[in-house]
Amino acid sequence: MNHYFYNISGGNTRSLLPSALAAILDGIAKVVPAALLADIFNTIYLSFAAPEAGLNFGRMWTVSVILLIWLVVEYAAYSYLYDKTYKAAYSLAASGRLSLAEHIRHLSLGFFGRRDPGDITNLLLSDYGQVEQTISHNVPQLISAVMLPVLALAGLLFVDWRMALAMFAAMPFGVLLLWLTDSLQARLSENHVRAKNEAASRLQEYLSGIREIKAHNMGGKRFERLRLSFDELKRASIRLEGIMGPMIMGAMLLTRSGLTLMIVTGSYSLAGGELTLPVFLLFLLVGTKIFEPLTVVLMNYGEIRYSAYSARRIMDVRQEQPQQGSGSIPSGAPIIFDHVTFGYDAQKPVLKDLTFTIQPHTITALVGPSGSGKSTVTRLISRFWEIQEGIISIGSQPLSSAGPEQLLSEISMVFQDVYLFQDTIGNNIRIGNMKATQAEIEAAAKRACCHEFISALPQGYDTPVGEGGSTLSGGEKQRVSIARALLKDASIVLLDEATASLDPENETAVQQAINELVADKTVILIAHRLKTIRNADKIIVLDQGELVEEGTHEELLAHHGLYEKLWDTQQGAEGWRVK
Template sequence: MLKTIRKIINWTGDRKSRLYWGFLWSFLHSMFTAMPIMGAAYILELMIKDFNGEKALDPIWALRAVMFMIAMVLGRFLFAYLRATFQESIAYEKTAEVRMRVGDILKRVSLGFFDKNNAGEILGAVTTDLSVLEMYSMKMTDVYVGGYISAFTMVLCISFFRWEIALIAIVGIIGSAVFLHILNRRSCRNAKVHQAAQNNLIASVLEYIRGISVVKAYGQEGVSADRITNAFNAHRKINVKIELDYVTANCLHQLCLKLSSVGIAVAAALMAVNNVISVSLFLMFCIFSFVIFAQVEQINNAAHTLELIEATYEKLDRIERVDFIDEASRDKKLHAFDVHFENVCFGYDRRRVLDNISFTIPQGTTTAIVGPSGSGKTTVCNLLARFYDVNKGRISIGRTDIRELKCDSLLSNISMVFQNVYLFNDSVINNIRFGKPDATEEEVIDAAKKACCHSFIAKLPQGYQTVIGEGGSSLSGGEKQRISLARAILKDAPIIILDEATASVDPENEYEIQKAISALAKGKTMLVIAHRLATIENADQIVVLDEGKIVQKGTHEQLMNKEGLYNRFVAIRQKAESWSIA
């Protein structure tokens, strides 16, 4: 636990001084908890002497003692308030910074990072795990550090009266610490298993929600429910195991403290019977025996939580140590926007996808990439956007290798329209404005008109202020695609990447999208992946890929006059487009 406490203290960074001030307030809070007990003993001593006729009770001294106790009680609440003010907000401030930093990291890593790490683990890191840090790091630090500060402060106060009583308290604290260490070791083993079960649960729930339409379509509710039920059961079992591991060591920890409390009371009683101490001191020690270990008893609750925090730090450390794809890059303003692929090779793990491809997209022209599924078309787009880095060769824009550019610097020059459009759970205007956050409403509407989506947006209940639901669930595929094109038009980047933007839309929507693409393409360097002839036949250049290699290159007319893959592709597309149900 000490190791984790040190990590928490170091994690606070430039807020560390506030944490230390919190420890000071905890110490003073403990002092002001102990002093009223001693004050009560003093008043009781005066009352006993007055009752026995040894010394008359001085009302002024009694009043002073009462005022002293009231001041101590008020001081106790003051220092509790100061500790909370200085410490409690640290975790929330720091966690907000970490979330922003993790968001920046995820933006700058290769997409391969997401292929190698499941969504549940990443989502768990930035939500559940960071919530543990947010809610419990300061509380558990205060329970652990404040608990021992409180106990040893009271032991110090007791030692001024009888060192023997203080020694009994110290023995109890040491005994409980031994069993807390055992509890900590068990919690350490369980924390990572608990976190893995939790990540698996999150991933299973995500998969179930994302695939619910497929599950219903194939009538596999039972099979899918079994998977998520198994994840729930695994999570339940590890939680039960944690509780069972916790019980024995926790009971022994509590037993040491309770025996020590009884020992203090018994020792004080024996001393009082033998006239070693007064009745008032005996009563004071009895009161101390009830309160001295109150905060130490709570440390058992911190053991497992601190190990969860330790596991969270390890997970965050793995994320923060990941290599940025643009680590050695810099911000640079581009002035030319011709694109060059030079002897580019790329593969996912050991599977080669692109093999030594070279082509140029002159500035202001359109190049279409054509080829069968799995030929590497989408990979070409991903490499140009630098979602991955090439294994060999280079990609340059205006003769600047894109590996020299920071991701933000590169992507500020690129607009992308994907086949599967993602819209945010926000208003239509904000979804379009995502392409240019500072755009005026007039600019947004102008972009929507060019993307041929203004008319259907105007018919929505609140027009541009209509909230469209997560993923654009309330819109059709064609409508979402046109809003995506409006984003790209609004961004007005010099390079456009279209990844099968018309692949899954009906003819009416395809016509509207083609008009939007024409508006988008004016004066831009464009890379297009498409299967439909209307999208590619007017391209300035067509690059035909097969098994990761360029097998043909030219205009539509040039390639149609040659035997080859493109000619066969066009014939198949024409046959497919003329197909109808008899």
């Protein structure tokens, strides 16, 4: 259980203190009116037992005033703690979500390969929501509901220990039932959380892929996956409620049967003269009250058990090791691959024993058939993934111990698939350098040939672009990403198919912009059209993850190997047209 509280509080159990304190006070607060009522009851009883003395109005007034004062104090203290409890719970969830998102940012991309993006969203929203609900409601209610019976038992043991024991005698059986079925409850809760997350992921996938689904008329198949996930959620929900409900009711029934035992014991004791009527009535009064909070305990126990799985999912991600390293990257140093072997799945290497050096301030092109590992090389230079064998270093600094943030500050990237945030187009370029002025943004846009189309937009640089850049054409997005890279002005430039989706007019202009971007930089370029890399200082030819050739365009042609074959194929394809 301790581990559970550690998990739900994100490792900060102290943050649960306000709610625990509020709950304890609430529990105590509920006992006092019950004790005062018992006293009033006793005073009335005494007035009937000895009618000549009459009702003790003094005592009745005193107790009533104490009760009133108590209620006011209770209200004030409870409102204060209530406020603290909720604030603590919501702050914990808000800061927890942010710190988890920040933690995720520091993980290698391998983590994202293993997890469904929808699953990560659910973790941050749904699982945290569950934990938030538990901290703000279930845990305080549980503590408060436990306090009343515990305090009542302690007090009643002094009044009449036999009656007190009779009242609570059946409770251990209720607890035993819960304990025996604990692993079943855990399994049902886990299955339900899993089914809920799966359904949410499928829904997210369906909505994000709606364009492709429509384009390929995949509605039926994809919708089937969505339907299956909702079916599974329905089954998991029925199983959870159908099994947990009777179990909790069973535990409740067992616990409540103590009341019957107490009544039987009380009746015999009363008849035997070992118990006075007021005490018996006091037990009856407290007895009926005491089982209400116990019902709450059992209900909340089920809820807490359920959210334990959400908490564990959160902690599992928290325990993922972020990328380590603080070594700084020397500027103007060569990039060295020394016998590097890497696979996204360690058992299936996609780069094999790769050794080469990229000299600073040169342009190196990576070529090779599709799937030969070109993009993977650029991802490894950015340390998006950790390699399995060999060393990648920049100068004398191995990347495995380099500071990930500093490394990325040295690299500008232009990817094949450009992602634009749902923000203004100006702010999307500013991502390259958050401190850039408007003039610098426009200068970068001009060099990347996007100033003209941006100026023609209704709100110019302040025009919002849809999520992922859905309101811009492929070529426009590519140019925006080149503007970002120009603005970043990093010493290493990774270009992946930078000119692939540009029309012929823009291609020439962007090629010039790229020439500016790459001037005096260390450039690693992937271009499928070999004519664009003819002038590269070095061309590295990959085939099935192995380096098969290396040299300049002329040297490679003279070598009559794979490069020449690729070159010839492309030359032949240059003049293709639809007949």
